[in-house]
Structures are given as structure tokens and as C-alpha cells.
Amino acid sequence: KAGVTQTPRYLIKTRGQQVTLSCSPISGHRSVSWYQQTPGQGLQFLFEYFSETQRNKGNFPGRFSGRQFSNSRSEMNVSTLELGDSALYLCASTERDSYEQYFGPGTRLTVT
């Protein structure tokens, strides 16, 4: 099976802009989770989607949002970008009841 794919791999945006990141899970996986990784805060959970429904959300401002489509692909959106949003954004998919999360390569977002 193909692994988790994320697009784009790299992004450079300006403060105040918005950005959309995409994640395609492993075929058959219905759960998609998003994480933010920064040198200072480490790996932090953003949100999780299962069968198009958000079932868990981390402690991030409302500027961070996401959605999941019927084919399990997921997108996350960050509006009104701030310098502190510069990070590696990782997506992971999980096969039901296995608890094993498989991560994509990430999208490196730089906000200038």
C-alpha cells in the first residue's frame, strides 16, 4: 500500500495570509490526525477526523481548522498566519482499532 502523502512539502507564506495543507491517508484508513512540530513546543496534537467528523481537537486557536472528505482525504487550514505558525505539519492515518499511526513526510511551512 502507498503511504501517507502530504502536499505541498514546502510552503512559504507571508503574515496575514492563509494556507491549506492536504493529506491523503493510507488506503482503507478512516482516521486522520494532524500534528504541529516546532523546536520549542515539540509535537502537538491539532485535531483528529474519523469518517468526516472531527472527534478530537487540541489546544490551538480557531485560526486552525480542518476537514475530512468522504474518501478520507483531509485538509487543514490556517488563517491569518502568524510568524509562530512556522512549523512542520504532520498528518497521520490510523487503521481502525490498531492505534498505530502512520505519518506522512510533513509540510514545512515558513511564515515571513
Added chain:
Amino acid sequence: AQSVTQLGSHVSVSEGALVLLRCNYSSSVPPYLFWYVQYPNQGLQLLLKYTSAATLVKGINDFEAEFKKSETSFHLTKPSAHMSDAAEYFCAVTESGAGSYQLTFGKGTKLSVIP
């Protein structure tokens, strides 16, 4: 609430030496525990997981970890370090039966292997 503490942000070992990376967790319910490895500019790769079966868990590339409930620990070991093991390692916990797969990660331990 759950949390993970990884002792030592940086560990150096000689090639061929034992690798020991420490992880302690806090969880109010029986946890599921994981070790992931991250190479530069890549995502996370699952090394092994504990999900309440055998307490000694074997993973890929000769890594193993032992779940010790009394010590709330899940330390990662490998008998003989290879140069290719140089990477950052993350311990993570999730709550079994919580209806979510959310992982809480430790801060990570960067492993250097000296030739």
C-alpha cells in the same frame, strides 16, 4: 490527562554499544505506548508499540522496549548501535478506549552514534 517525559534530550553512544533511551509516562487509564523515530526532514516512523499484551515489545531494527507499570516506564533499548540509528526518538502515549487515537509525545531524544 496524560504526559510523557523523556530523560535526556541528547544521548551519545559509540557504534556497537548499548542504546538506552528513557521514557516515563503519566496516564489515568491503561495506556498504549509507542516509540517513533524521525530522521532529518522526514516524518515519524513507528518502531514499536505496547497495547497491553506482552510487556516486552520487540520492534523493527532490533529495538525493543519493556513496559513497567510499577515504574510507569517504557524505556527503549538496542543491544548494538549502528551509525544508521542516529536520529531523533519520540515516546508517545494514548489512552486505550478513549475513542480517539490522539498521541501525546515526549520532547524527544536525539541519538548520536560515534564511530
